[in-house]
Amino acid sequence: MAQEMRIVLRNYGKIDPLKIEDLGSGAVFVLDETRDIVDVVTRIAKFFEHESCGKCTPCREGTKRMHELMKKIRNGLATEADLALISSLGNNMKKICLCGLGQAAPIPVLTTIEHFKNDYITKLPA
Amino acid sequence: MSDYQEIINRYKDMRGGIIQAYHAVQDHYGYIPEEAVTAAAKAFKMPKAQAYGVATFYSYFKVGKRGRNVIRICESAPCHVAGADELVKTLEKELGIKMGETTVDGRFTLEFTECVGQCQSTPVITINGKPYANVTADNVAAILAEYR
Ligand code: SF4
Ligand code: FES
Numbered sequence: 219m220a221q222e223m224r225i226v227l228r229n230y231g232k233i234d235p236l237k238i239e240d241l242g243s244g245a246v247f248v249l250d251e252t253r254d255i256v257d258v259v260t261r262i263a264k265f266f267e268h269e270s271c272g273k274c275t276p277c278r279e280g281t282k283r284m285h286e287l288m289k290k291i292r293n294g295l296a297t298e299a300d301l302a303l304i305s306s307l308g309n310n311m312k313k314i315c316l317c318g319l320g321q322a323a324p325i326p327v328l329t330t331i332e333h334f335k336n337d338y339i340t341k342l343p344a
Numbered sequence: 345m346s347d348y349q350e351i352i353n354r355y356k357d358m359r360g361g362i363i364q365a366y367h368a369v370q371d372h373y374g375y376i377p378e379e380a381v382t383a384a385a386k387a388f389k390m391p392k393a394q395a396y397g398v399a400t401f402y403s404y405f406k407v408g409k410r411g412r413n414v415i416r417i418c419e420s421a422p423c424h425v426a427g428a429d430e431l432v433k434t435l436e437k438e439l440g441i442k443m444g445e446t447t448v449d450g451r452f453t454l455e456f457t458e459c460v461g462q463c464q465s466t467p468v469i470t471i472n473g474k475p476y477a478n479v480t481a482d483n484v485a486a487i488l489a490e491y492r
């Protein structure tokens with residue numbers, strides 16, 4: 219079951235236009251508890267796999283493996299070890315991907331594992 | 345001279361003009377013919393693999409024939425939770441083809457797209473670049489009728 223997720227809304231209007239790369243997309247996506255967060259994050263992982271430009275390996279390979287692991291979790295085929303693996307992969311990508319896309323790609327995975335851990339645990343086979 | 349050759353020639357002296365050339369070719373045919381990629385490689389003096397790489401990197405370019413009307417179903421997260429999967433099934437059934445395919449009469453092609461910026465009224469499809477919002481199993485036939 220979902221607990222909470224904190225969102226900081228910045229005043230985007232006041233951001234220096236030269237620093238537009240700090241902006242992110244500014245999107246807020248609201249889901250109620252009837253939604254399957256693991257399924258939604260799997261879809262977001264697919265988005266990043268598609269958007270990766272392929273220039274650097276941690277993102278090109280990482281987004282693909284991340285999507286694979288998310289599908290495995292969503293389909294109820296993953297183990298605790300897969301959860302540890304996807305977290306470690308995500309933390310590495312945050313540090314070593316070349317540009318902001320690859321660095322941001324693991325954030326939905328990592329933050330939902332942090333804040334909605336139970337939703338992931340219940341997907342593990344009994 | 346073939347149409348695509350003539351179009352490509354217009355851009356061949358422009359630096360990085362291959363992308364503009366592909367846009368113009370696609371505007372003309374609705375897609376990029378395989379032979380146009382070979383012609384572009386020659387015109388822009390690059391290996392065919394590289395010209396093919398440029399043509400296939402961008403989701404808006406399509407190498408190889410497709411239908412006159414291109415329907416793209418948004419499958420990004422907001423449209424996904426709004427039932428894009430159902431819409432895929434409905435459109436596949438309505439047109440008798442699978443995603444990625446073209447109807448035998450060459451009228452429609454079904455493709456996926458990522459977010460097209462209309463998330464306020466999901467699910468969304470585009471037909472030839474024109475967005476349609478709040479598309480459901482009930483109103484999709486009426487939308488398609490405009491293009492039949
Ligand atoms: S991190 Fe950036 S440069 Fe590296 S593959 Fe991803 S999108 Fe390309
Ligand atoms: S997610 Fe479909 S239009 Fe934005």
